[in-house]
Amino acid sequence: MMQDSFHDCYRLLVQDVEIDCFLGVYEHEQARKRPIVVEVEMYVPHATKISRRDELAETVNYERVVETIERVVGDRRFKLVETLCGELADEIARLPGLRALKVSVTKPQPLPRAKAVRVEVWRHP
Structure with missing residues (x-):
């Protein structure tokens, strides 16, 4: 992604949101x-009004981002990390005020020799 297209933006990161999820193609992965x-x-x-007025209404409320993650994951069952990541990106992209976003989902220890698998999805609302 070209950083030049974001020269007038600030970057807001919501990091390490841990949530329990039914995720995987195998029966044992869907068991819990x-x-x-x-x-x-x-x-x-x-x-400039953001820094001058210091008002939450003037920016992206990251509490809404976490609530969106919780709502999308819920008690649903996903087979693919890619599907979950794409749905999260689509829903978060509906929040007002975003130029672009990247959502990543990490599934720890999907295989005995793999520490984790990570999928990243970009959206330009």
Whole structure:
């Protein structure tokens, strides 16, 4: 992604949101929820009124981002990390004020020899 297209933005990161999720293609993966980690990187057009007025209404409320993650994951069952990551990105992209965002989902220890698998999805609302 070209950083030049974000020269007038600030970057807002919501890091290491750990949430339990039914995730995997195998029966044993769907038998119980396991922890995943979600991160969201958002590019928000910087308006001088944000720094001058110091008002939450003038920026992206990251509490809403976490609430969106919790709502999308819920008690649903996902087979693919890619599907979950894409749905999270689509829903978070609906929040007002975003130029672009990247959502990543990490599934710890998907295989005995793999520490984790991570999928990243970009959206330009």
